[in-house]
Amino acid sequence: MSAVDHQWNFATPAHSHPTPAPERAALLQNPGFGRVFTDHMVTIRWTEAEGWHDAVLGERKPFLLDPATSVLHYAQEIFEGMKAYRTENGGVVLFRPEQNARRFNASAERMGMATIPEELFVEAVETLVRADADWVPSGEGSLYLRPFAFASDVFLGVKPSSSYIFCVIASPVGGYFKPGTPALTIWVADGYTRAAVGGTGYAKCGGNYAGGLAAQAQASAHDCDQVVFLDSAEHRWIEELGGMNVFFVMADGSLRTPPLAGTILPGITRASVIELARDAGHVVNEAPYSFEEWKHDAESGKLREAFACGTAAVIAAIGKVRYAGGEFLIADGKPGEVTQHLLAKLTGIQRGQQNDEHGWVHRVV
Numbered sequence: 001m002s003a004v005d006h007q008w009n010f011a012t013p014a015h016s017h018p019t020p021a022p023e024r025a026a027l028l029q030n031p032g033f034g035r036v037f038t039d040h041m042v043t044i045r046w047t048e049a050e051g052w053h054d055a056v057l058g059e060r061k062p063f064l065l066d067p068a069t070s071v072l073h074y075a076q077e078i079f080e081g082m083k084a085y086r087t088e089n090g091g092v093v094l095f096r097p098e099q100n101a102r103r104f105n106a107s108a109e110r111m112g113m114a115t116i117p118e119e120l121f122v123e124a125v126e127t128l129v130r131a132d133a134d135w136v137p138s139g140e141g142s143l144y145l146r147p148f149a150f151a152s153d154v155f156l157g158v159k160p161s162s163s164y165i166f167c168v169i170a171s172p173v174g175g176y177f178k179p180g181t182p183a184l185t186i187w188v189a190d191g192y193t194r195a196a197v198g199g200t201g202y203a204k205c206g207g208n209y210a211g212g213l214a215a216q217a218q219a220s221a222h223d224c225d226q227v228v229f230l231d232s233a234e235h236r237w238i239e240e241l242g243g244m245n246v247f248f249v250m251a252d253g254s255l256r257t258p259p260l261a262g263t264i265l266p267g268i269t270r271a272s273v274i275e276l277a278r279d280a281g282h283v284v285n286e287a288p289y290s291f292e293e294w295k296h297d298a299e300s301g302k303l304r305e306a307f308a309c310g311t312a313a314v315i316a317a318i319g320k321v322r323y324a325g326g327e328f329l330i331a332d333g334k335p336g337e338v339t340q341h342l343l344a345k346l347t348g349i350q351r352g353q354q355n356d357e358h359g360w361v362h363r364v365v
């Protein structure tokens, strides 16, 4: 972090009715994903005239929005997903938060929105984590952090907004998938694509997720946990899942993952997995992989494992792939050795149980 650290003053009005400790403890028992929220939120405003101003750490409450607020019409909105972890010694850490700040600004630029100084983004997240530190679960859970920004002009003309609201909220979470899911069943999107070259695929904007929901519903209707999208030009190359990147582990021990070519989200977990796998001696190829190859390699045994990865999902084995014409298993359909090793390594670093050789862990409390 640079010398400009802590230059931002957050107003901190007192919370009138924080959650009593016994109620919080009950909520932390089995929070699921994204349903339980902490007491506070951070908001910061941006206008053309004043830049970023009016930073507040206040109680979590609804926004009052005019019906003509531009985000409600044209979806000029971006977000991030990151987690705070409780370490074994009781501290609280973030994982590579500067990477989220950097990606947030890449998304902002793509969506024609104001960028935010990276140190302000990180400080906003740290400020919320410190205020709500008692909400960080111990054990396997974590505190999911959702920084986001949206166009706040009250205007129906189509143009980049001249005002934005940045906000961070927090949600204690357990696993993303339903408990007892040993390996995911993935649905290959049929008739839907997620992103095209020159589009917004690499940005973390709400619209990408809205556009993927019909395909996710198709996945659920086929009893699948997640959807995987193929490319929009040839409907052939594997891109990513609705909310995760994807890796393949071959019989020769090498890993393959689709390259960053503008249509997929550059996952921070993806980047970390590539480094951890290389540390462990695996060759990692960022190279296109087609659905035909995937099916063929799974059937021939050339493909040993596949897994999804992302902040919410962490690292989740893929056991079965279902598509409009049938389905196939990956090996015996159970989590493979390399997948389990990478999961243990990543979560070990995040929770302070393993040496943080890359300096990824960022202490907050």
Ligand code: PLP
Pocket: 081, 240, 241, 242, 243, 244, 245, 265, 266, 267, 268, 269, 270, 309, 310, 311, 312
């Ligand atoms: N791809 C999509 C579409 C996502 O929503 C996510 C989750 O944020 C990822 C990939 C993984 O990104 P990360 O590892 O930074 O969470």
Ligand code: COI
Pocket: 080, 081, 082, 242, 243, 244, 310, 311, 312, 313
């Ligand atoms: C995340 O992993 O942070 C995401 O935004 C993905 C979503 C499936 C929750």
